[in-house]
Amino acid sequence: MFFHWLEKNPFFFAVMTFAVIAFAGLIEIVPNFTEAARPLTTTTPRTVLELAGKNVYIKDNCIACHSQLIRPFKSETDRYGNYSLSGEYAFDRPFLWGSKRTGPDLHRVGNYRTTDWHENHMKNPPDIVPGSIMPSYKHQFTNVADIETAYAEAVTVKNVFNVPYGDDIKAGRKAWEAYRPKVLEDAKKVAADMKDEGVKKMIANGKVPEIVALIAYLNSLK
């Protein structure tokens, strides 16, 4: 009998046990995944400038103190806005949910903070928020953001994961040279709301300071 055969073959017994338990898991998990993991109709891929800002966010380790996930609790939605849906992260690689809130959640920070606020705040947080222990990020005003890598990232996720970027984002030095002015244009729009002279000078010289990319990214978190 099959049962006796199974009892004498521990390997296949283990495989069957796994299959039975995995089946229960599949029934629980898969229906929800197929529904919830798709991007929302309003979710758009991040622009190249925003991707560069996301890389600054990762590099300066914002995730150590800030989460990007609003749970469906009234105390959180009152403060941060609507709870997060999994489809909103469809284009995030990696997602930046975070697991520690030394500072507040940032998933919808674009709704209630503005460029000029971020500019003042990143220079010296305690000036804006009394008692804040967030360090100052002055170096972001002088460091140059790596928009070229951000472009390469956009091309990669477009080709590998089918992220719906436009036709003008494609591999090759020429395509990048043609696209570069658009990134600078986006950066100029952000910098127009800023007061820092150094930032304006860098933008005029065709360079994007990290702070501009980061603010573009933070403003896109809605």
Place this chain on the structure above:
Amino acid sequence: MNALTIKALGFAALLIIATLAVVIQMDIDLTDSINAIAVGGAIAIATITAYVTTLYIGKMKTDTATGELVDENWDGIGERTNELPSGWAYTFLGTIIWLVWYWFIGYPVFGFSQIGQYNEEVLAHKARYEKKFAAASPSELKDMGKSLFFVQCAPCHGNTGDGLSGKAHDLTKRISKSEVLDVINNGSNKLGYPMGMMPPGMASGKDAEDIATYIAGGLKGEAPASSAACTSCHGADFKGNNGMAPNLVAYDNTLISHVLENGKKGIIGTMPSFKTMITPIQEKALTAYIQSIVE
């Protein structure tokens, strides 16, 4: 009564005394029903533990195996042909019934979801909130506004509302000279007033300076002649012509509600819209508080 029973009773007594010692030591109020139930539960657990332990240790000493040994044995360990304990059998049958219920009724896709529960709770809370504060008194509104201000406004305008030395609009004063000049030179902030957008360049040069000084100074002294350009929309008293245009003298209800709902872009920077962040009652509360901090 054997030695084992005596030991068990002693142990139970020890646990109960420890419980009571904690009650006395921490000065716990036993008239509070929750505390009384908790202490009762602790005593019950101590007693039941002593009873069950005595019962089973006693059984282990005297029990012998029943039922016939089956022929098969596994490395010398045999098995007896006993019935499944009835408690186990009923639990097993219960899980089958539960399975049918879960499969057709209880499975989350068909009914319960965390998000659904959240939505229900929020709706219920909103209804309660609206009902409780529908006719809030002025002092209640002011208190509510104060705590809202700390959450929503203070991050930019500062805890006292003074705008953190120029990093945001100073809410303790109506309007500063540079702000008036900016609006005269660059036009309105599209706040959504019935009068519509204010065009740039209504006055210029010294006229603009005079107007700005006059308005920022709280309308003291003689009104400059050039301010006639303002009064046609903002009213002869600069109070906004009954809500047709922004009030330039005070933070009236219309002004605060327009700024909160539409946001604002001015010489200092951009203020986002708070339309989705606060409810109508909270807007009233914030208005009451902001009006109370103006000098």
